[in-house]
Amino acid sequence: MSSIIQLLPDHVANQIAAGEVVQRPASVVKELLENAVDAQATDIKLIIKDAGKSLVQVIDNGKGMSVTDARLCFARHATSKIRHAEDLFSLHTKGFRGEALASIAAIAHMEMKTKQDQDELGTHIVIEGSKFVSQEVAVLPKGTSFSVKNLFFNIPARRNFLKSDTVEFRHVMDEFQRVALAHPNIHFSFYHNGSEMFNLPATTLRQRIVGVFAGKTNEKLVPVTEETEIVKVQGFVSKPEFAKKSRGEQFFFVNDRFIKSGYLHHAVMAAYDGILKDGLQPSYFLYLQVPANTIDINIHPTKTEIKFDDEQALYAILRAAIKHSLGQFNVAPILDFDRDANLDTPYHYKDLEGETPTIQVDSTFNPFEMSEMPKKQMASASSGGNSYSYKKVEPTASWESLYVGLKNDTEDIVSHTFENEAVTASLFNDNEVEQAVYKTYQIHKKYIVSPIKSGMVIVDQQRAHQRILYEQFLLNMTVNQAASQQLLFPLNLFFSATEMELIRELQQSLVTTGFVFEESTQDHVVISGIPVHITESEVSIVIEQLISDLQDGVPENNYSQNDTIAKSMAKSLAVKTGSYLTEKEQDNLVNGLFACKDPNISPFNKPTFITMRVEDIDKKFAL
CATH class of the missing domain: 3.30.1370.100 (MutL, C-terminal domain, regulatory subdomain)
Structure with a gap:
């Protein structure tokens, strides 16, 4: 009986691996940008066409590769980042598994140009579906350029599952923003179909956030800073009045790597508890630095999920740091029972001297002279003079006379009302009278109840x-x-x-x-x-x-x-x-x-x- 189990050919194994690493053009963008960052580049340029379906090109001025490394980087499990299994727990770079370039080359037409600074000539390699088409020497600038064309050309089923250009472009934009926000010290530029989308020079973290999201981003940022033995937290959160319904501008970075964490997101929301309306989401850009041996970043193929050793401590520190920042910058209300805000001195009165009040007394004033006014003064007062006069009002002796006849009038009004209702009822038939008493009622400001013939x-x-x-x-x-x-x-x-x-x-x-x-x-x-x-x-x-x-x-x-x-x-x-x-x-x-x-x-x-x-x-x- 012949053997059933066989070893897969390399190109088939690469295509299977590509299914995990490369899901859409944005996946290619992420891998190539991270490789450029690991190459210590200070200037990275991203060029795409048709949302990355036709072309994804990343050009950097990093260290470049030698002739041997240029050929070897397309082999499976070839990496410069780790040597031993222990290195997985002390990683300081982006990519490390050695599958990205091999997987991309298996499902696209790929072209690489690279040169090291000390070399006079560089290397130009062309690969189509894991097959080396050509390798030659070329005159090139320092750095590396990767061009990925016709993604999924040999897997049409995967290509048919791609979304519209708008959707794919938005995913590419997300990946570019994540890498650009993680490294404000690098100059990034982004071009789509010949149009410049971003040109972000090396700058501070705050200016990088403003450069990526533009608009009035600078007005809504509140700085967050906290340093402990477990974690160092820095970054920005948004003021509550700028909260949105969408969760677009929410970023966590751990050791300069973008991650997704529902647990840490809950910590941020807990810090905003009581100052945000239901359904609104704050923006945040939070950077966490933790010891490399306290996290495991190899639990997800795209490395966007991280396992922490002590999540509860991170949760408490992050929530406390954000609460402190919101209170420190007077964004959140502060409770102080020993302070009365009404007694605070306004700033423009702070250094002014108090004036002693003066009292003026009319020495000629006699209140008893009013009751004994001469008749001439009374006359002048009634004619518009400045003197005062009082008219004594006699109390009503027979107050019971005010209610005389009231009972009879009330009886007339009641009887007249009943007569009018009887006349009104006689003008309508029974159905119309029944409809006239139908009313709608609101219950708990949520439901409206209305009677109908069969019920309600x-x-x-x-x-x-x-x-x-x-x-x-x-x-x-x-x-x-x-x-x-x-x-x-x-x-x-x-x-x-x-x-x-x-x-x-x-x-x-x-x-x-x-x-x-x-x-x-x-x-x-x-x-x-x-x-x-x-x-x-x-x-x-x-x-x-x-x-x-x-x-x-x-x-x-x-x-x-x-x-x-x-x-x-x-x-x-x-x-x-x-x-x-x-x-x-x-x-x-x-x-x-x-x-x-x-x-x-x-x-x-x-x-x-x-x-x-x-x-x-x-x-x-x-x-």
């Missing part, structure tokens, strides 16, 4: 309003010409580069809803007109909610885009649970819901109302 209907006010707004917006976007109200003063809204790319893709669909864009730059938009159903203060809320809902990608066809925008705007603008509604607003909401094409469910496929029959209520009272 209970409406969820938030879901019902979402359904009404959703159908209105969708009708305006697809059939009617959306009305727009012009603003007296245009709105300037600032966003990050990733968010601006998303807004630009949705701009045409937003115009059909009634938005008017006057200007669109790299970090902000100017809006001069808004839909009639939206107030000026709600514009930023609507757009932030839209960005949050489209984090996973923008639908490609227009109908799906319109549907997504209508749902997002309905979610933002619908009346929320806990809002008080007047009786007229309750009636309008109920009538508007049952005028919809599909009143049974909300835009998010949840029931908008339930009905209870009289028979069902009777069963509750049955013995």
Whole structure:
């Protein structure tokens, strides 16, 4: 019987390894940028085309490689970072497993140019699907340049699973931002389809954050600093008033490596407890330095998850450091029971001398002369003089006379009222009288109860309003010409580069809803007109909610885009649970819901109302 188990060929093994390392163009960007950082480069340039599907190129001025190293770096498990197994617990570099270049070369056309500073000539290597096509000597500058073209050319199934260019570009942008934020001492530049997206010179940490996210980022940053034997924490968090619904600007770096940690994120949220509204997320850029032997970074293929030796201590230190910073910079309220803020001296009165008050007394004043005024003075007072006069009012002796006849008048009013109600009832038939007593009631500022013939209907006010707004917006976007109200003063809204790319893709669909864009730059938009159903203060809320809902990608066809925008705007603008509604607003909401094409469910496929029959209520009272 022949053997069943066989060794895989190298190119097949590389393609399998590529499935773990290379998931999309952003994975290639991450590996190449980290290699450039490990090469001690001070200037790194990223160039992509078609969101990285056609080309990903990284050029650096690092140490470069010799001829032998240039050939060997494409072999599996070839690395310059570790020599022994113990080295895994004292890593200070990015890549170390020796699979990245081999995996990328297995599923793309790859070209490498490298040269060391002491060498006169460099090496130029071309690889296609793990096969070396050529290797030759070339005149090159110091450093290394990797070009990755036609990603997944030999695995069409993987290529078909890639998302749209907008989604893939956003993932590339995320990876670039993570590496750029981790190393503010390196000059980074980023080009997409020939356009410059970023040009970030070497600078301080705060300026790097402002350079990446632009806008009014500098205004919202609060510094965080704490140093203990376990961890050294530094970085910035945002002020509570700048919190957003999306979780885009949240970064943890451990030993200059970006990580994801739900446990540490919970520590940050605990520090903001009590000063943030529900559903809002703060921005943070936190850098943790810990001993290399206290963490394990080899538990995930992309090395974005880390195992800490003492997570509880890190949690407590991080939460305390952020709380201290928020209080120190007067962002969070401070409780001091021994201090009365009303007694604080204003700054402009701090150094002024107090003036002694003066008392003026009228020595000629006699209060008893008023009751014995001469008649001439009384006359002059009544004619508009400066003297005072008092008129003595005699008390009413017969106060009981004020209530004479009151009982008879009350009886007339009551009898007259009953006569009018009888006349009114005679004007309507029984059904109309029954409808007239029907009223809507609001329960716990969440549900609206309305009687019907068979029993009663209970409406969820938030879901019902979402359904009404959703159908209105969708009708305006697809059939009617959306009305727009012009603003007296245009709105300037600032966003990050990733968010601006998303807004630009949705701009045409937003115009059909009634938005008017006057200007669109790299970090902000100017809006001069808004839909009639939206107030000026709600514009930023609507757009932030839209960005949050489209984090996973923008639908490609227009109908799906319109549907997504209508749902997002309905979610933002619908009346929320806990809002008080007047009786007229309750009636309008109920009538508007049952005028919809599909009143049974909300835009998010949840029931908008339930009905209870009289028979069902009777069963509750049955013995």
